[in-house]
């Protein structure tokens with residue numbers, strides 16, 4: 298679409314002006330970010346489609362269209378699916394933030410949050426998006442093939458559409474097939490930072506990844522109380 302869109306543009310969809318100002322100020326201070334804002338869900342969706350930002354910070358409670366709905370629509374659209382979304386939630390919205398991850402949000406931050414924390418997360422996600430440290434050669438295990446050059450995954454030759462996080466998770470497991478990977482390690486390598494989010498996030502993403510892998514889902518073994526392993530078939 299718009300190929301001149303700067304890859305460092307961050308769209309903030311939030312109706313609380315204080316939060317918008319705080320985020321804008323800190324992102325500008327962090328350097329290298331261009332900030333765009335929308336004050337309700339419908340406007341946020343429109344801007345996301347027009348501007349194709351590098352990342353979206355999406356509040357859950359929004360006028361006109363709730364954040365979850367915006368997230369769902371964006372993650373179901375091939376043109377916007379790849380854009381990482383960080384959801385902003387209040388403490389009481391625990392259930393909703395889990396649902397947010399189910400809908401394809403890449404991460405969530407609970408209000409009140411520190412500016413430093415959110416900037417760290419944004420940087421981690423943007424680094425991740427560039428595929429730093431990713432392998433180059435095609436990897437195959439049973440019916441699953443991962444093509445790092447194209448960020449493409451197939452099961453029995455059929456394309457499987459994965460989010461950035463699901464893709465990274467699968468390629469990490471693939472790269473270390475047969476070896477158990479702890480939730481902490483996956484968190485650190487896939488999400489790019491330590492101990493800022495809880496390990497249930499890993500479980501949620503693995504569950505979604507399994508669902509998408511369909512008949513190949515059993516290749517991912519759960520090692521209870523520890524983590525996951527991709528079984529060599």
Ligand code: CA
Nearest residue numbers: 312356358359
């Ligand atoms: Ca709000």
